[in-house]
Amino acid sequence: MLDDFLNRHGWSDAVREPLAGDASTRRYTRLRKPAARAILMDSDATPVAPFLRVQQHLATIGLTAPRIFAVDEVAGLILLEDLGDDTFAALIQRGGDERALYEAATDLLVSLHRSPAPAWAETYSPAKMAAFLAPAWDHCVAPEDKGGCHRIETVLRDLLDHTWDDSAVLLHRDYHAENLIWLPGRGGDQRVGLLDFQDALAGHPAYDLASLLQDARRDVDPALEDAMIVRFCAATGRDPARFRAAYTLQALQRHTRILGIFAKLAVTRGKPGYLAMMPRVRAHMKRCLSHPIAEPLRAPIEDILLKPAYA
Known part of the structure; x- marks a missing residue:
């Protein structure tokens, strides 16, 4: 399902780099192509709707939340803008x-x-x-x-x-x-x-x-x-x-x-x-x-x- 998601959205050939997770069960992977980067969020069956609605609100009021490139709510997958590593x-x-x-x-x-x-x-x-x-x-x-x-x-x-x-x-x-x-x-x-x-x-x-x-x-x-x-x-x-x-x-x-x-x-x-x-x-x-x-x-x-x- 994950590979199919990436293939449908043009990221199947990207180099995958697992990132450190948070306290949840979500998994994050950095995707690298010669001229582009993105973050794949795999919610591990946790509903993604809360993330999407908060992201939309933050973007609407002019704050920086990662842009959404693609979503499969059933699979719990989101392709996100990569904001980098400078926490x-x-x-x-x-x-x-x-x-x-x-x-x-x-x-x-x-x-x-x-x-x-x-x-x-x-x-x-x-x-x-x-x-x-x-x-x-x-x-x-x-x-x-x-x-x-x-x-x-x-x-x-x-x-x-x-x-x-x-x-x-x-x-x-x-x-x-x-x-x-x-x-x-x-x-x-x-x-x-x-x-x-x-x-x-x-x-x-x-x-x-x-x-x-x-x-x-x-x-x-x-x-x-x-x-x-x-x-x-x-x-x-x-x-x-x-x-x-x-x-x-x-x-x-x-x-x-x-x-x-x-x-x-x-x-x-x-x-x-x-x-x-x-x-x-x-x-x-x-x-x-x-x-x-x-x-x-x-x-x-x-x-x-x-x-x-x-x-």
């Missing part, structure tokens, strides 16, 4: 201008949030965010501590409700330096290429900024994080204190969920590399818990997720 993470590792890249990523979120969330985007509401903590309870909590999970969900949901912003925006939901491609030949926000956006939902404007600045995969200097929060608030006219409180809770929910996802990937998918990131995630959680807004969560989370045996 923000890779560029920074090679000595690139970290602050300039993070400014561009922050400014892109400002632009993204100017457009209303599309009608198809389900809301990542406080109740849904609390329910999405299940992977942490399943994979990171000792059996004798399971009773505390419901309390954390209830308290976090109430705090998220208290800081909720009615102007829900489209969330990328995995907005970090390895999913952003630098395209200096383009202008403005289009210099930032977006990857891995198929899980987009509508939610609080702080969520993607927290994902960017409290990255599970790399360290971001707290001074840079603070500067980008200031930049975002100035550009959007948000009250800094209220925004920082919401940012803290959005980050804490994300880190708690990620802790469970990483543990699950290590155990069920044979990907132990994710375990090496968990100390950083727990460190982020401890920072979040030091904010006054998170005080009601400090003891229960420390008791069941940040024990010395786990931290």
Whole structure:
């Protein structure tokens, strides 16, 4: 089926180069011909419709998502524009201008949030965010501590409700330096290429900024994080204190969920590399818990997720 797809769209003679995958079961292959390149995404039976509709929305509002060259929805195959290998993470590792890249990523979120969330985007509401903590309870909590999970969900949901912003925006939901491609030949926000956006939902404007600045995969200097929060608030006219409180809770929910996802990937998918990131995630959680807004969560989370045996 794959070979037939490539043959139908003129890529059967391309050199194939498998690329490193993400946390999903999707597979990516770079296709090279003498005068052209593309990326083949094989969704491994995962529906591709979410990816296609988010891609269309991002392109419609003038942001850079890979162009779609060909699709076979039944087979779960998409032929995509190849945006290259210059992820923000890779560029920074090679000595690139970290602050300039993070400014561009922050400014892109400002632009993204100017457009209303599309009608198809389900809301990542406080109740849904609390329910999405299940992977942490399943994979990171000792059996004798399971009773505390419901309390954390209830308290976090109430705090998220208290800081909720009615102007829900489209969330990328995995907005970090390895999913952003630098395209200096383009202008403005289009210099930032977006990857891995198929899980987009509508939610609080702080969520993607927290994902960017409290990255599970790399360290971001707290001074840079603070500067980008200031930049975002100035550009959007948000009250800094209220925004920082919401940012803290959005980050804490994300880190708690990620802790469970990483543990699950290590155990069920044979990907132990994710375990090496968990100390950083727990460190982020401890920072979040030091904010006054998170005080009601400090003891229960420390008791069941940040024990010395786990931290």
